[in-house]
Amino acid sequence: MNIEIRTDKNINSSDRLIDYVRTELKNEFQRFSEKITHFEVHLSDENGDRGGEEDKRCMIEARPAGLKPVVVNHRAGNIDAAITGAIDKLKRTLEQTFAKREPARGGKPEWTEATE
DSSP states (O other): OEEEEEEOTTSOOOHHHHHHHHHHHHHHTGGGTTTEEEEEEEEEETTGGGOOTTOEEEEEEEEETTSOOEEEEEEESSHHHHHHHHHHHHHHHHHHHHHHHSOOTTOSOOOOOOOO
């Protein structure tokens, strides 16, 4: 599972931030590790120095093997909440995507003829 993390000029790309994002992604998507080949994370501060409510944005693109990329966005008041929100959205989206590809539980019912 390859993880790329990018920030805009308003977000300090520290080692702590990069380690935090990598750790969270690995913990949350460990059970999908065979199904996901790549993550791209983009962190941005849309208002820069001006501040504002919910101006921190986290966009995560996941590339499941054999499927189209899945992209989610989340805006929040701080970068940690933006990351957590985006990971939660991605987790729900991927669970639904993978569940649709699995065969239905139990398969087709077998009808037996009653013999008398």
